[in-house]
Amino acid sequence: MEGDPESQIRVHSRRGSNVIHPVEVDTPPVSSPAPTPAPTPIVYQEIKHFKRWFPWLVPSFVIANVVMFAITMYINNCPKNSVSCIAGFLGRFSFQPFKENPLLGPSSSTLEKMGALDVSKVVHRHQGWRLITCIWLHGGVFHLLANMLGLFVIGIRLEKEFGFVRIGLLYLISGFGGSILSALFIQSNISVGASGALFGLLGGMLSELIINWTIYANKVAALLTLVVIIVINLAVGILPHVDNFAHIGGFVSGFLLGFVFLIRPQFGWVSQRVSQRYAPPGYSLTASKPKFKMYQCILWIIALILLFIWFIGGLVLLLRGVDANDQCSWCHYLSCVPTKRWSCNTQPMSCLSEQIGNQLNLTCSSNGKTRTYTLTNATSSQIQGLCSQLCR
Structure with missing residues (x-):
């Protein structure tokens, strides 16, 4: 000293x-x-x-998502509700046909029953809880593995540094923010997945780097690495059947929340606290330094204001039934870019059905395809599954 x-x-x-x-x-x-x-x-x-925390909440989130997927598959019961199944040896845990669900998972009707994000039910039936329940559901094994791997790698690191309270709130609120933006833009299909919450953790990592800039040794390298990871993940979202609006909404929410939850005291204040603790008796210390730098306080205030505007404004627009695509004619390209290899048509699949004896005739309303199935007394779940395969 x-x-x-x-x-x-x-x-x-x-x-x-x-x-x-x-x-x-x-x-x-x-x-x-x-x-x-x-x-x-x-x-x-x-x-x-800084205190190092023992990570237990993020592993608990991973377990909860896996358990919810197992429950969803049990309720789905493919052998009972579908004409054909993948991995039939799994019994009622077997998967829907690949043409219906290429992710190896349940039917859309089962996901909707379990709490998938359905905008019409949120707006017209006041089922706002779907904005939260949808982040605990997954469309299939591939979807679940991708999200849980990312959650485990990113979440464990953050929970060790910031504790379970702040990271738990960051995860849940970011998932909620992702659901709001998804509901504003994607109103014809259901949506599920923890991707919005996962992108919230990525956004929080970026804002944490910015607001705690002075404590990093290799600042530019850390920033470039994180930005590349974020850009790659967002770029994957332009593929069909991927809800990139949930990714973007979760990322923006997590980015703003990171300025609020993940702020660190400056080193000058930390070292001064240590000096006070170990200084010899009667030793006079210099004037105290503020706990946070001025730019940290400014970012904290701005982020808090923007968070309030975003969540209140988004919920008001959603509950009023606003379709954000009407206000932004090009925004749909943020979620899917059509090419010669795939289409971005998100219109709900519907079929005209006719049961004659043991013959079921289906005609897809979107592409006009017609097919006859040998099926007696077909249930609505079976007809919907066959319709999904016919219209793809």
Whole structure:
């Protein structure tokens, strides 16, 4: 410490789970009229900047999503409700036909029954809980594995650094924000998945890097790496059958929440607190430093205001039944870009059905295809599944 030849505090700018190590140091002899025994000086080589948390909430989220998928497949009961199934040896846990659900999962009617995001039911039947329940459901095995792998890798790291309360709130609120934007733009199909919440964690990582800029050693490298990861993931969202609006809504929500939840005190304040704790008795410290830098406080206030505007405004527009596509004619390209290889048609699938004896005749309303199935007393679930295959 400046002004004290016998005590020093060195602060390393590199982040991590640093600890304090007392180390003895030789002090040059000081001439004095009366030799007195001097205490052994201590150098605190590193400061324990931040508490490290044991991650348990993110693994619990992963388990909850897997359990919900298993329950969904049990209720789906493909052998009973469909003409054909994939992996029939799994019994009622077998998957819908690949043409109906290429992700290896349940039917859309089962997902809707379990709480998928259906805009018409949110607006006209006041089932707003679907904005939350949809983030715990997944369309298939591939969908579940991709999201849970990302959640485990990103979420564990964040929970270790910031604790379960802040990361849990960041995850849930970001998922809610993703559902709002998805509902404003995608109103003809149901939507499920934890992707919005997962992108919220990515957005939180980016804002955490910005608001805590001074504590990073390799700032530019960390920023570029994170931006590349985010851009790649958002680019995947322009493929068909991927709800990129949930990704964007979750990312923006998490980005703003990161400024609020993931703010760190500046190192000058941290080192001063350590100095106060270990300073010799009667030693006078310099004027106290603020806990947060000015730019951190400004970003915190701006983010809080924007969050309030976004969530209140989005909910008001959604509950009024506003279709955001009417206000933005090009925004649908953010979720799907049509090419020669695929179409971005999101119109709901419907078929005209006629049962004659044991013959079921189906005609797809969108493409005009007609097919006859040998099926006696077909249920509505079976007709809907066959219609989905015929219209694809």
